[in-house]
Amino acid sequence: DLVMPQLDGFGVIEQLGQNPNYQDIPIIVLTAMTLANGDLGRLEEGVCRVMQKQGLDGDTLIEEVERALSGLAGPSVADQD
Numbered sequence: 073d074l075v076m077p078q079l080d081g082f083g084v085i086e087q088l089g090q091n092p093n094y095q096d097i098p099i100i101v102l103t104a105m106t107l108a109n110g111d112l113g114r115l116e117e118g119v120c121r122v123m124q125k126q127g128l129d130g131d132t133l134i135e136e137v138e139r140a141l142s143g144l145a146g147p148s149v150a151d152q153d
Contacts, residue, residue, distance in 0.1 A: 074103045082111075096153045098140035102128070 074081035079102060088094045098118040104126060107115070115122050120140045123133070 074101060074105055082114070085115070089118050097144065100136055100140055102133075 076084075079087075081103070085099055085101075088097060101115055101119050101122045102146065103122065104124070104127050105111075107122070112122065121136050123136065
């Protein structure tokens with residue numbers, strides 16, 4: 073979420089990106105905000121996906137999370153000798 077007290081979502085994304093331990097974590101932004109083009113462009117540089125909360129169904133969210141995490145998965149047990 074982008075609207076949070078003290079440290080907003082933009083700040084969280086920035087801090088994660090600056091820390092080598094966390095910079096590869098996929099980020100999906102869920103927001104109720106109407107984003108200006110500048111804010112949207114800024115987000116798209118550091119996140120996997122920006123999604124509007126309004127009208128979002130659970131299945132779509134799960135698909136996006138699975139898609140984001142699929143790039144992080146190591147070899148499966150079946151791939152190991």
